[in-house]
Amino acid sequence: MKAIVYERSGGSEVLSLVDRPVPEPGPGEVRVRVVVSGVNPTDWKSRSGAHGQSGAQVPNQDGAGVVDAAGPGVDPARVGERVWIWESAWQRADGTAQEYVVLPERQAVALPEHASFDLGASLGIPAMTAHRALTLAEDAPARLAPGALAGRTVLVAGGAGAVGNAAIQLARWAGATVLTTVSSPEKAKLAQAAGAHHVVDYRAQDAAAVIRELAPDGVDIVVEVAVTANVDLDLAVLADNGTVAFYADGSGAEVTLPVRPSMFRNLRWLGVLVYTIPDAAKVAAVAAIQDAVAAGSLRGGAEAGLPWHRFPLAQTAEAHDAVQGGAVGKVLIDI
Template sequence: MRAITYTQPGGPDVLQLTDRAVPEPGPGEVLVRLALAGVNPTDWKSRSSAQPGPGGQVPGQDGAGTVEAVGQGVDPAIRGERVWVWEAAWQRPWGTAAEYTVVPARQAVPMGPEPSFELGAALGIPFLTAHRCLTLGESVPDRMGPGSLTGRTVLVQGGAGAVGNAAIQLARWADATVIATVSSPRKAQLAAAAGASHVVDYRRQDVVAEVRKVATKGVDTVVEVSAARNAAVDAQVVGIHAAVAVYADDGGAEVTIPVRAQMGPNARWNFVLVYTQPERAKVIGVEDVNAALLDGALRVGEEAGLPLHVFPLAETAQAHRAVQEGAVGKVLIDVTA
């Protein structure tokens, strides 16, 4: 099979198109014939710094395709199912930048006949991250579904990013009022297309003033892409028992939080990384994201505020470079091209 591999950390050029044997699923595993793979920031960060195993590493956590074979202990009825794959390469050599991947059966989630493989490949890390951010606060439930966030207000800092888009879509599915911040009119259009109730251009507007117009008592949840830059704003807009969920690291920047101002509302500041979050949170996240998918609440493409940038497998290095350089939208790899 064709697969992208790297045998040493480095820039995008360490990624090589190789010919490898199709892996065999072991006990509890499934073999998935992939159609598309998703590319996330953690893919290029791992490629840049993490030493791959002796056999090399196939990058890519997310993807979508069809179950081709199952290992011992897995119900054979799942063969032929269309699935979305999550966390494929976390502490495993078989990622999704290949024609086939092997993952534990629970990491290949049946998606039914209707959703596109493009949508399936875009779920994974962005939507599971968004789900975790939206369910951490004391004033919100830890499960999501229609109506679960009725009466709650969510602030999504960076509403045109992949996680920001996912947070908007999931929060709107749960009936929250969503305020999104953006940096340009173009990104404002994308956040609105995703379903944001209110959009604030932080380069042209006073974010605190605009948020307080909508949420006079403060917001319940902040989904935060840049805590080092936005901490002062977040501290001024949180409501009673609110949570600030930080999912990006600003290149290692440090964050200063006004402690006394956060004690009054008993605000909670959380840090989110899907790979190491509690097991129960992963299970719930996968179930809820898949429920939203099967409910028809999730979309991709320009009309959903998430433009797609699709590269053939042989150009995976360019796909990594696009994500590293901040491509707006979702970068996918067409494994079949």
């Protein structure tokens, strides 16, 4: 089978297209014929050495395909099942940038017939990150469902990104009032397509003033992509007992939090990295995502505010570079 492999850290030039034996599933595992692989920022960061991985590695955490073999202890009826894959390459040597991947069966989740493989490969890390961020607020549910966030106001920073898109859709499905910030009219259209109730262009508007006008009592949850850059904005718009769930460090490696306002207003500042969240939170996220996809409430593609950018397997390096370069939408690799 064809696979993309790197054996040392570095730029995308370390990625090579090679032939490998087709793997066999062990106990509790399935083999998936991968149709589409999804690329996330952690994929190129892991390859570059930012996460300290070493040894021969097939990149990419997310993907979608069809179960074509089941190991001992796995229901044989799963063979032929359409699935989406999550966390394939976390502390494992086998990501989804290959024709077949073997992984624990729980990491291959049933994908409804109406959901495309493109959507399946776009779920995984972005949607699980969004779910975790939306369930960290005071008295928040452990698992999202219709009505679970009713009466709450959510601010999604960067609503045109992959996590932002998933957060808008999941929050809307769960009954929240959803506001989002973007940096251009083009991105505003994407956030609107995702289902945000209100979109604020922070480069063209006084974001704090507009958000406070839209949410006079403040925002309950901020799903934050740039906590260093947005700390003042978050402070200005948070409700008392509000929560900022931040999941990226692209705006800087350090942030200074004001102690007294955070203490007096009982504000919560919580980091999110899907790979290291409690296992129960992963299980809850996968179940909620599965429900939202089945309901047609978690979608992908330009019509849902998440344009797809496609590359063939042999151009995985270019796909990684596109994500590193800030491609707006979801980068996919056709296997």
